[in-house]
Amino acid sequence: MALRIYNSLTKTKEVFTPIIPGKVNMYVCGVTVYDRCHMGHARCAVVFDVIVKYLRHKGYDVTYVRNFTDIDDKIIKRANEEGENWQVIAERHIKGFHRDMDGLGVERATIEPRATDHIQDMINTIQKLIHKDHAYQADGDVFFAVNTFPGYGKLSGKKLEELEAGARVQVDTRKRNPLDFSLWKESKPGEPAWESPWGKGRPGWHIECSAMSSKYLGDTFDIHGGGQDLIFPHHENEIAQSEAATGKVLARYWIHNGFVYINKEKMSKSLGNIFTIQEALRIYHPEVIRLFLISHHYRGPLDFSDVIINETEAALERFYKTLKAIDDSLVGLKEELPLDRVELKGDEREIYEKLKELPVKFECAMDDDFNTALAIGHMFDAARALNRFMDLYPQKEDSIFLSILSYGKKQFGKLGHILGILVSEPAQYLEDQRARKLRLLNIDVSEIEAKIEERNLARREKDWARADKIRAELAKRGILLEDGPEKTTWRVV
RNA sequence: GGCGGCAUAGCCAAGUGGUAAGGCAGCGGUCUGCAAAACCGUUAUUCUCCGGUUCGAAUCCGGAUGCCGCCUCCA
The missing domain is CATH 1.10.730.10 (Isoleucyl-tRNA Synthetase; Domain 1)
Known part of the structure; x- marks a missing residue:
């Protein structure tokens, strides 16, 4: 049977046909490394981890690229707040990402490129766009001209006119169209900066994915994925940049996973209901978290409670x-x-x-x-x-x-x-779970075993009232006894 | 205001034209000193509501209601 994938670009399920038979090239947008990872990141990572594993199971040779955005306004802001170098912040959260994902049993991507290792690639792409008149310089900044790309809006289903009407962003008067977005940003004094034909600056958010995906996977690759929130503007802009630069289709299948909610509320920093992977792993076995994440279809919303x-x-x-x-x-x-x-x-x-x-x-x-x-x-x-x-x-x-x-x-x-x-x-899992729960309940094993011994004595004497009393006492504390044919076992509820 | 999504039992959830998977919880039974676990049986004549298409719809079309997301950083 043929694999069918829902393609966000066409909004239909399509039979999956890779460009090269037997080979799948896939790019998934990773994280901006300025904060701890939460369940939303976990969902994206686990969903694509399962997709990769399944594609490999089907015999495809999969090259999976997932980037780290390690230069960005949020990182600079965080570095200023914490009085640390921005690179230290980025490095710390890359380590944290790996620790969390390893904890969840998410395999490493084949290639995990970092934006700052690809500044020259980005500059090359930007220059190409300027030469083709898809981009223009304004002081030390470079903007992408959305009007020059007729397909703008094809992924998100938005029309330029409507977007312009609804634009709430303060308009930069140097922009030819309010929706033009930064490819290169001039740096202010003290900010991280790289030399470029337009002076010292740093790349805009979207350009890294265009540059890195084409470097590792070619101008056109099979699957591009990420969270639903990236559809606009990030992926829309990525398509515009890449396709304007190469004249080719960027990716053939677009896969977007749904959000995670906490008690029916969208997880967000402003609501203060961020559930980090570290917290989740402290309370639940990694496989419980994985099973939870994949018991629901990846495109739908997922409510955590x-x-x-x-x-x-x-x-x-x-x-x-x-x-x-x-x-x-x-x-x-x-x-x-x-x-x-x-x-x-x-x-x-x-x-x-x-x-x-x-x-x-x-x-x-x-x-x-x-x-x-x-x-x-x-x-x-x-x-x-x-x-x-x-x-x-x-x-x-x-x-x-x-x-x-x-x-x-x-x-x-x-x-x-x-x-x-x-x-x-199995035996190890059940034991791990028991230990985990005991730790959370703060109960001592030897105490339980002593109680069981005491109860078994009573049982041998057929003192059922006493045996039941001990069992009830333990039950009240969350310990459930199971009398097997050989011996009495217990578990934590 | 514009664009898009969702609505299935007490709860979670699959199901895109052929007569409602699965899990949790509940109830009855087997087992047990009694329980627990496991097993067996059972729990939606019906899929938010109203119309329409069809031999036939949870599934397609039109409308209503409700919830949510995106349009600004976000997985």
């Missing part, structure tokens, strides 16, 4: 419990049978077929504009079937039974890898 993330936690735990149960059974596996060459009976056949079908259904969902929510639904389906199979199968030592479980485990591992979930050892 305690209730919803706790539901996600329960859902992921369900997966891991199934996998743990498989692991526990698999201890007895002596030789794994080739299931496609073994005669399987009713239930065995049914579950085997279901497990075999799972990747097909998964890919079918992912091929439809990366429908991760549906893909995960199929995985839950299979997990339930596996649980049932384990519950009902009469001989738990049987090698057919165990071989089927092993096969199921492999299928889950394969698909989980694409999504970046279920990559921990």
